[in-house]
Amino acid sequence: MAGGKIKRSSGARLQGGIPFEKSKGQHILKNPALVDSIVDKAGLKPTDTVLEIGPGTGNLTKRLLEAGVKSVVAIELDPRMVLELNRRFQGTPLSSRLKVIQGDVLKCDLPYFDICVANIPYQISSPLTFKLLSHRPIFRCAVIMFQHEFAMRLVAKAGDSLYCRLSVNVQLLSRVSHLIKVGRNNFRPPPKVDSSVVRIEPRKPLPPVSFKEWDGLVRLCFNRKNKTLGSIFKQKKVLALLEKNYKTMQSLQLTSDAETGNEKMSVDDVALLAHMVDELNMETGEEKDDDEMEMDDADMVEEGRAFFKEKIMGILQQGDFAEKRASKLSQVDFLYLLSLFNNAGIHFS
Numbered sequence: 001m002a003g004g005k006i007k008r009s010s011g012a013r014l015q016g017g018i019p020f021e022k023s024k025g026q027h028i029l030k031n032p033a034l035v036d037s038i039v040d041k042a043g044l045k046p047t048d049t050v051l052e053i054g055p056g057t058g059n060l061t062k063r064l065l066e067a068g069v070k071s072v073v074a075i076e077l078d079p080r081m082v083l084e085l086n087r088r089f090q091g092t093p094l095s096s097r098l099k100v101i102q103g104d105v106l107k108c109d110l111p112y113f114d115i116c117v118a119n120i121p122y123q124i125s126s127p128l129t130f131k132l133l134s135h136r137p138i139f140r141c142a143v144i145m146f147q148h149e150f151a152m153r154l155v156a157k158a159g160d161s162l163y164c165r166l167s168v169n170v171q172l173l174s175r176v177s178h179l180i181k182v183g184r185n186n187f188r189p190p191p192k193v194d195s196s197v198v199r200i201e202p203r204k205p206l207p208p209v210s211f212k213e214w215d216g217l218v219r220l221c222f223n224r225k226n227k228t229l230g231s232i233f234k235q236k237k238v239l240a241l242l243e244k245n246y247k248t249m250q251s252l253q254l255t256s257d258a259e260t261g262n263e264k265m266s267v268d269d270v271a272l273l274a275h276m277v278d279e280l281n282m283e284t285g286e287e288k289d290d291d292e293m294e295m296d297d298a299d300m301v302e303e304g305r306a307f308f309k310e311k312i313m314g315i316l317q318q319g320d321f322a323e324k325r326a327s328k329l330s331q332v333d334f335l336y337l338l339s340l341f342n343n344a345g346i347h348f349s
């Protein structure tokens with residue numbers, strides 16, 4: 001879970017008197033009943049290799065091992081926590097099934113795992129989520145504690161106020177469900193925000209869509225999520241970008257995968273997710289408001305441009321999208337819209 005805004009508390013110290021570090025999001029789970037219910041909800045199997053991110057002093061780690069899983073691989077950034085963990089488990093029967101890796105989970109290669117169970121530092125929520133979703137082989141599920149608002153963005157559906165690009169992208173790749181709302185007093189030291197435990201189950205197989213294309217479309221639509229698509233796609237900047245992509249495709253005489261029915265999400269495509277996370281990380285759902293004016297026909301000096309604009313508007317009307325807004329479009333709507341564009345040779349990447 002995240003730490004961002006708490007101050008060091010004089011009561012929040014490791015065994016050796018070392019203070020917890022807010023920059024590392026160190027908030028230890030202190031309620032054993034909550035730890036038990038997180039482990040219960042994970043639905044662990046005896047054959048499972050569990051990935052734990054940020055084990056801290058090992059309160060969750062211990063329960064995971066006691067649940068009888070095959071092994072727990074725990075990745076912890078702070079060497080002081082690694083020492084604390086080793087001290088706690090050394091010489092116990094649990095230690096043979098525990099492997100601790102010291103390092104930054106965002107920078108290291110993830111080991112094989114069946115399931116991820118973690119109470120993470122909030123500041124890595126977005127990059128970690130996409131790192132997990134781009135990991136191969138695909139794992140069974142992840143049960144993760146996030147900051148409550150981030151969790152609500154993950155599970156938000158079309159029409160919800162927190163529905164945003166993060167919701168759409170994560171839900172394209174996985175099924176996300178809210179499991180438990182967790183009050184701040186379950187942690188030592190307590191953070192300033194509430195938390196939520198969420199289950200993320202990667203979709204198998206992944207939807208047959210190019211993620212680059214998908215994100216290109218979704219990004220455009222959510223830039224101004226409460227504007228109609230008709231108005232978004234009339235913007236000069238947007239039309240110019242799409243026309244450029246269109247011409248490039250035409251001049252290269254490329255046949256789009258969509259047209260041949262071969263459009264699908266590749267491993268490379270999904271790996272791109274890991275690189276787009278910063279933009280999503282602090283997404284607030286607020287609309288950008290530049291002064292871009294809509295392109296009206298008078299501005300269309302070239303006949304070709306007017307034709308292109310009509311082509312785009314025709315596609316929107318074909319799917320009855322012109323008057324709709326991104327904030328109200330479901331996954332299926334976005335997939336349909338993307339297929340309409342791609343089939344007409346319009347690309348977003």
Ligand SMILES: C[S@@+](CC[C@H](N)C(=O)[O-])C[C@H]1O[C@@H](n2cnc3c(N)ncnc32)[C@H](O)[C@@H]1O
Nearest residue numbers: 001027028029054055056076077078104105119
């Ligand atoms: C919220 S605490 C959770 C501790 C423990 N899992 C618990 O629930 O009591 C987050 C832990 O993640 C560690 N951490 C922070 N950033 C990390 C990173 N980038 N990679 C791995 N661990 C990290 C912190 O040092 C801390 O131990």
